[in-house]
Amino acid sequence: MLSVEKTMLFLLSRVDRMGAQQFVEIYEQRGYTSTYIRNSLSRLKKEGYIASPARSLYCITSAGRAYIKSINSKPARYEQQWDHTWDVVMLEVPEQERKKRDAFRTAILQLGYGLLYNSVYISPWNYRREVTDYVESLQLTGNVSILRGEFAEGTITPAKAWDIWQLDKLEALYLDKSAWITREFIPLADEAIQSGEALPLFLLFLQIGEEMSGLIMADPSLPDELLPDGWPAKAVIAGLQAQWRRLAAAIPRDSFYAQFT
Secondary structure (H helix, E strand, O other), X not given: OOHHHHHHHHHHHOOOOEEHHHHHHHHHXXXXXXHHHHHHHHHHHHOOOEEEEEOOEEEEOHHHHHHHHXXXXXXXXXXXXXXXXXXXXXXXXXXXXXXXXXXHHHHHHHHOOEEEEOOEEEEOOOOHHHHHHHHHHOOOOOOEEEEEEOOOOOOOOHHHHHHHOOHHHHHHHHHHHHHHHHHXXXXXXXXXXXXXXXXXXXXXXXXXHHHHHHHHHHOOOOOHHHOOOOOOHHHHHHHHHHHHHHHHHHOOOOOHHHHHO
16 A cells, blocks of 8 residues: 555544545645546555445545554554564465455565565564455455464574565665655744644645655564664654644644544
């Protein structure tokens, strides 16, 4: 799922329902086209995250709420104690079912699994409920095996984790985002807060939410034992969250956009 689609899900989680045109009017202000937004809504509906009780009207499903909960809970993993056991997911999906296979792989990678061997994925955290839900929704029962335990051989060291999850790229992404917050985003937020206008504040609220979602979906939120000293994730996410809360508090309570904060 793209970060913009996750923010659309977030908006739907705050209200009973929204029309396609409402999404278009909001996201056109952010530079997205009507076609892009309508295609995103169609994709979310096809994947079961939203439903359409009436033409061009959408509401979030239980699967959509569960997805938001599972992704949003990832940063809290940084504060948890790890028991040194691993979730292992193994899949064997026929080539004719490759679309389902690719959708499943994307979903578990966004949860935080890493590719250990061909078609074998691992995570230090227990995501079995989420993985089981994906197996059922994609009709892959019989093609996926899940187990949890310790490695008798081939222990995952910090060096291995660095390669499996490509932490060099993730670290660069965090450092780049940290510089962007200070250099570009905070001045824009300061100006919008000073003006007090609801729409510019809300658009920045959405933007920081998308940036945060993109990082959270890319980050496996590994335990400290597998990370290098000075890992920047906690500080950068905290900075993004602070700006998100700051903008939410600044949106006038009597505006249309306040319901989404």
